[in-house]
Amino acid sequence: MFGTAIIIFREVLEASIIIGILAAATRNVPNSRRWIFAGLLAGLVGAGAVAASTDVIGSLASGIGQEIFNAIVLGVAVVMLAWHNIWMSSHGAELARNAKTVGRKISDGTSECSVLLVIVGLAVLREGSETVLFLYGIAASNDGGQSSMMLGGMIGLLAGVAVGYTLYSGLVHMPMRLFFAATGILVLLLAAGMASQAAHFLIQADLLPSLAAPLWDTSAILPESGLPGMLLHSLIGYDSRPTGMQIVFYLTALIAIFIGMKWVARPRASIKK
């Protein structure tokens, strides 16, 4: 039961953290909740579909279809998170000032919301499909002990959701100035972590050279099997044995998005003067 709880917790954690951060970051964007919820539902449906076609996806491209699929999903998520963060850095302050009236004025508010739907949907789809497969495996086996494993699964699910919710409530209770900086940095690190994961999948598929593998090994100090390592992995893309290529992807995403955020924020500052 304990093992099951940990597996489900690990799968739920990342999606939960992403939803928690985004729900907090867009709390002043009109209708954002509805779009996040729609993304969650779409992701669950997608997770079922991906799980059902695991054998088809896996056998594509001579056995590395799963890695290519994951890398593409992560790549799209990175682009969407980048878009979101850059959008927030140009509209976030406005939204905070007068949440009610500004909603109608922001013409691209709808596209921000559809970006939310895609990010949440992809996060749930990727993490959820493995959960579906795992639960299917439990249901299909006749070893007995299914009910205790299902109970473990529920505990893992609730614990994962609790982490996301804690993060969310911590963020929304922050003072406004800190709040924008904090959500911006968290989304930035999330995106960089996903870029690193995408590189990891492409290396596992032998489509990218690893450069140095591993570049460092901190698994003795901060293993990813432990809770702190697990949390850091989901939050900032921590990897105890990263390859050089992952670091290249991580830093490239980090710097590119950061420059984008600064670039859109600049002209507005000069208008104010």
Added chain:
Amino acid sequence: MKHLFLIALLLPLAAHADDYLLTIKDHRFQPAELKVPSGVKIKLSIENQDATPEEFDSYSLNREKVIAGHSSASIYIGPLTPGRYPFTGEFHSTTAQGVIDAQAN
């Protein structure tokens, strides 16, 4: 699209690594201990003969991959430094245990 095309171009390069076979049967790996040379890239071909899906999972190898029931998948690992790298089938980790033993020539 351009990137997909690039990936497609790179695919033939993937054939160079040495190929090692792992079989999953009754939620166990066979062989449970696999000797491989250190310092070179290795291709693990994993055949899941069970009806249920399994997830090949190894923290020490930094690899994780779902293999559907009655199907095969490949994972590239290494080049490894000499040593022992345990792995598990995460979905049945009580029985599905194994280790890769990387040895210098």
